[in-house]
Amino acid sequence: MKAFLIMPSKVMARGIEGVFKDLGEFKVEGIVSDISSREETILKNTAADVIIVDPAVFAHSMQGMARQQIAEFTDASVVAFPSVFMDDETARQYDAVLSLYDSPADIIHKLRSAVTVPHDNASTDGSDLSSREKDILICVAKGMINKEIADMYNISIHTVITHRRNITRKTGIKTVAGLTVYALLNNLIDPSSVE
Numbered sequence: 001m002k003a004f005l006i007m008p009s010k011v012m013a014r015g016i017e018g019v020f021k022d023l024g025e026f027k028v029e030g031i032v033s034d035i036s037s038r039e040e041t042i043l044k045n046t047a048a049d050v051i052i053v054d055p056a057v058f059a060h061s062m063q064g065m066a067r068q069q070i071a072e073f074t075d076a077s078v079v080a081f082p083s084v085f086m087d088d089e090t091a092r093q094y095d096a097v098l099s100l101y102d103s104p105a106d107i108i109h110k111l112r113s114a115v116t117v118p119h120d121n122a123s124t125d126g127s128d129l130s131s132r133e134k135d136i137l138i139c140v141a142k143g144m145i146n147k148e149i150a151d152m153y154n155i156s157i158h159t160v161i162t163h164r165r166n167i168t169r170k171t172g173i174k175t176v177a178g179l180t181v182y183a184l185l186n187n188l189i190d191p192s193s194v195e
Contacts (some may be wrong), residue, residue, distance in 0.1 A: 001115060002029040004048035004076070006057055009083055010070045012100075016052060016081070019104040026050075026111060033057070035069070044073040044145075047175060049115045051078045052098070055086055067093035071161050074147045075174050077114040094153055136163040140176060141183040142193055 003026050003053045007013045013031050020026040029048045034057050043051070051070055058066045070078050080091065081088045081098040095114035098107055129137065132153075146160045153160075173179050183189045 001026050001049040001111075002047060003027065003050045003052055003111070004029050004043065004074075004143050005031040006033075006043075006047045006051065006070075007052040007081070007083075008033045008054060008057055012081065016107075019051065019107055023104055025108055030153065040073055043070070046074060046076070047177075048074070048076045049093075050111055051076050052081050052111075053078060054081055054083050055090065056083050064132065066090075068146075068157050068161065070155070071164075073177075074138075075164055075168060075176060079111060079114050102107060129167060133163050133167050133170070136160060137167050137179060137183055138189050140167075141165065141180040141189050143176075145154065 001014070003020070005013050005016060005028060007016075010033075014029075017028050020028060029046060030042060032042060035043075046066065051074060053066065053070060055066050058069070059126040061098075069077050079098060080086065080094040083100075086097070096110040098110060102110070109117045135153065136149060139152065144152070146157050146164070149160045150157045168174050171179070173182055173183055180189075184191060
């Protein structure tokens, strides 16, 4: 599985890389030290299964929205690896939270749990998707980010994220490219409408 790291601390990033190298289950696809427009582009194009982020990259006032900001660019699971104290409310927004005191095996277990999607209920024809989920899927396939989708349907970004999680759970597909192919194969979109 692939991981993408957003960490201002090279020591923490290298530590995670070392754990991955020792245990061999995950591989670091990329590392950035902050979230700027250049990094947002990289994040949007990543094929990572999990994003591991130190919430310290966000201003203190924005840490409660960090998960939503990252979700605007990727459907990957988002795991916090805080270098400083993080309150419980902030921690709840993440798919998992790593600790500096976790053993390598605990880190891998938490990451595996964060990226695991039940494939038992995966649909093959899109019939299990609600009409709103199909609408969201079409927008995703057309390259829209969560904020654009939320504005279009006059719903919150959190609601868009929930729909996208449900789509991923039902289809078993985590990447935007995969969802685009799925939408094309199920005649939800016209090939000419894809960017």
